[in-house]
Amino acid sequence: MRLVRQRAEPAQTKPRSFPNASPAEKCEVFQADAFDWLEQAAENSIEAVITDPPYGLIEYSPEELRKKAHGVGGVWRIPPSYDGCQRSPLPRFTVLRKSDLDRLREFFDRLASLLLPALVPGAHVFIATNPLVSGLVYEPFIAAGFEKRAEIVRVVHTLRGGDRPKNAHEEFPDVTVMPKSCWEPWGLFRKPCEGRVQDNLRKWRTGGLRRLSADKPFKDLIYSSPARGEERKIAPHPSLKPQSFMRQLARASLPLGEGVILDPFMGSGSTLAAATACGLRSIGIERAPEFFELAKRAIPKLAALQVAAQGSS
Ligand SMILES: C[S@@+](CC[C@H](N)C(=O)[O-])C[C@H]1O[C@@H](n2cnc3c(N)ncnc32)[C@H](O)[C@@H]1O
Known part of the structure; x- marks a missing residue:
């Protein structure tokens, strides 16, 4: 794997031909702001995007990450422990105000308009979201x-929703404020x-999705459980996505198994690890230095894990 630790320069943003790349050299990572990187990306140079953006926007700001580290205040809440397990902190998207929602829209306006020219015709974008903000x-x-083209339904039990009204649980025992997600x-x-x-x-090697098999x-x-056990130990990122799921998206995203998959918000690198495990080329961008360093360590280890796909229906 080639790991590049610098801001993207125009020449380096061209994720073009690694004709003789061995599987180990199939991914490149950049510590950069995704928008800066995309502004310099060559036109028609990316064949697929698989990404899990910071759609709360504020949760990965340096200030909120500091509050999360201290466990006090901010958008990150520690979910209740149950089954004897202490769960990781989760961002509270329900606290987003009108101004946050406006910023969210601007963020995705900018992302979509920068991605469009960088992608080849027929390139697919898989983008994780949640039912509160997907619109x-x-x-x-x-x-x-x-x-x-579609919405992929990842069937996963999260800790979101299903709560009774805050501070009025006893008064309204039969009420749930939002469906349990x-x-x-x-x-x-x-x-x-x-x-x-x-x-x-024929021309761009894109336009469709790779089949699971001939029939x-x-x-x-x-169906997809949250990332657990060994994966979490390797990549303790608060939004880690499981390899069993990510590998299915990576494989599907390049219909002929050719081209490069971009994750502009790579976190700990689960997209790149999945692409590597599938023998596909990938590029990842991460702004936060701690997650960038984590990704460099985690990608080869996640890619080497044997994971059983839970499969589609
Ligand atoms: C939801 S997480 C992705 C986690 C990833 N799915 C994984 O499995 O590790 C989003 C990531 O985007 C990073 N990020 C936020 N804003 C960014 C930006 N403007 N440019 C690049 N990275 C950014 C955050 O630091 C965070 O690690």
């Missing part, structure tokens, strides 16, 4: 010119193809 993520992608939506977008899908596949298409419902 604010999807709308800007459509407005920028992407086609919404049992799934995570991943928006699936595509940059319009040049001509027919078959033409686009099984890729499906939009995937």
Whole structure:
């Protein structure tokens, strides 16, 4: 694996041809702001995006990360321990104010409009979100010119929702304020193809999704437990996504197994590890120095793990 620790320069942002790359050299990481990097990215240079953005926006700001480290105040709450297990802190998206929502929309406007020229025609974008804010993520992608192709339903039991009214639990014992969340939506977008899908596949190697097998298409419902055990030990990032799930997206994203997958918000590098495990090329960008360093250590270890896919329905 080539690990590049510097801000992106125009020449380095070109994720072009690694014709003789061995599997170990198939990923590149940059410590940079994703928007700065994308502003310099070459046109038509990325074949797929798989990303889990900071859609609360503020939770990964230096100030909120400091509050999280001290366990006091801020958007990160420590969920109650149960089953004898202490869970990791979770960001409270329900505290987002109107101004936060406006910032969220601006963030995704900017992301979508920077991604569009950098992607080749027919490139797919898989973007993690949650049911509270997904509309604010999807709308800007459509407005920028992407086609919404599907929503991948990751069936996962989270700690979100299902609570009784705060400080009035006893008064309203039969009320739940929000449904208990049992799934995570991943928006699936595509940059319009040049001509027919078959033409686009020939020219750009993109436009469709790789099938599971000759008789099984890729499906939009995937069962997936949260990342646990060994994966968490290797990559203790608060938003770590499990390899069993990420490898299914990575494989599907490049229909002919050719091209490069970008994760502009790589965190601990679960997308890059999944791509590497599937023998695919990838590029990751992370702004926070501590997560960037974590990703460099974690990617080869996560990629080497044997994980059983839980599969789609
Ligand atoms: C939701 S996490 C992704 C975690 C990832 N799914 C994993 O499995 O480790 C989002 C990441 O984006 C990073 N980030 C936030 N704003 C960024 C920006 N403008 N440019 C690059 N990285 C950014 C955060 O530091 C955080 O690590």
